[in-house]
Amino acid sequence: MYSIALLFLLTIASSFSVSFPEKLNRKAVFLDSIQPKDSILVDTLAVALKPFKTNVHASYYHDKFNGRRTASGQKFDNNKLTAAHKTLKFGTKVKVTNPKNQKSVIVTINDRGPFTKGREIDLSKKAFFEIAGSKYTGHIMVDLELVEE
Structure with a gap:
């Protein structure tokens, strides 16, 4: 039952498409990029x-x-x-x-x-x-x- 509902939702979602102008895409990628000043050093590992x-x-x-x-x-x-x-x-x-x-x-x-x-x-x-x-x-x-x- 869940697989049928999921398949239905995926079919509906794939029928929609959104396109952005090339200029807007480049600007969004630039603004969303992580800069070194925005990163943190983690000293814990999960092993x-x-x-x-x-x-x-x-x-x-x-x-x-x-x-x-x-x-x-x-x-x-x-x-x-x-x-x-x-x-x-x-x-x-x-x-x-x-x-x-x-x-x-x-x-x-x-x-x-x-x-x-x-x-x-x-x-x-x-x-x-x-x-x-x-x-x-x-x-x-x-x-x-x-x-x-």
């Missing part, structure tokens, strides 16, 4: 998270690795939000949360490691210090969640 590991050690890369190739072939940059993990696929996005201050960051796995016993993930310097409570620490306990797309 599905899958718990992976909790209460694991995280450390960060030394600056000497800047510019070197990672195991994925990408050039390492300590100023990007990347990380190394022993088993996760390259390109996997991981939400890393410091449970002490509830700060978190989403990183992309692009390297293998860490190769220090007891460490679960190596973060870029930028990612590490976004969630670390102090700039004087070299490793912290974190929770890891996989970001599902």
Whole structure:
């Protein structure tokens, strides 16, 4: 019944046509355009998270690795939000949360490691210090969640 009513309405609507002069169309598009000053920056993403590991050690890369190739072939940059993990696929996005201050960051796995016993993930310097409570620490306990797309 609803499909018949919808079909009827679409048939009636398609029989009407509206045309505007070319000059008016251009002006309407210009006036309706969004300008940079009218836009806003959103800092929230709606993503599905899958718990992976909790209460694991995280450390960060030394600056000497800047510019070197990672195991994925990408050039390492300590100023990007990347990380190394022993088993996760390259390109996997991981939400890393410091449970002490509830700060978190989403990183992309692009390297293998860490190769220090007891460490679960190596973060870029930028990612590490976004969630670390102090700039004087070299490793912290974190929770890891996989970001599902």
